Amino acid sequence: MAATDDHPRMAIIDLGGGAALNAFEVAEESIVGERRAMGGRGPIDHFGLAVDSRATLDVLRERMVAAGAEIGEIQRLGGEWSLFFRDPDGMELDVCAHAGPDGTD
Known part of the structure; x- marks a missing residue:
């Protein structure tokens, strides 16, 4: 890119x-x-973990918001949906899921 x-x-x-x-x-x-x-x-800027789907990513974000996490919005980056957040020590982490060609996966 x-x-x-x-x-x-x-x-x-x-x-x-x-x-x-x-x-x-x-x-x-x-x-x-x-x-x-x-x-x-x-x-090393941040670590990323993958989940199986955008739906799983949506549920994870809801759970993290409910727990009071410092968290961003889910965004499309290339062929992935990404959710960035910070751990309790301030390290940035990323959870991502593959996005299909139409962006709905």
Whole structure:
């Protein structure tokens, strides 16, 4: 995916079995944390987990909102529906589900 004003250049690498690695191109000086220090955020931006469907993602969001989680809206990013949230330590996490060609899956 080409870079835009609000999103860096990105490649989605299929790891097989439904797993993917999203690699972003960012300037070295914009990476937060000390890369070599244990516990530094370094070059890992966030972790993502996959669920089986958009319906499961909708239910998960409802449960997280009811629990008072710091959470965003479900959004379409490429071929995936994504839901970003923060864990109690402030780490950003992502739960995603495959989106069909018509965007309804």
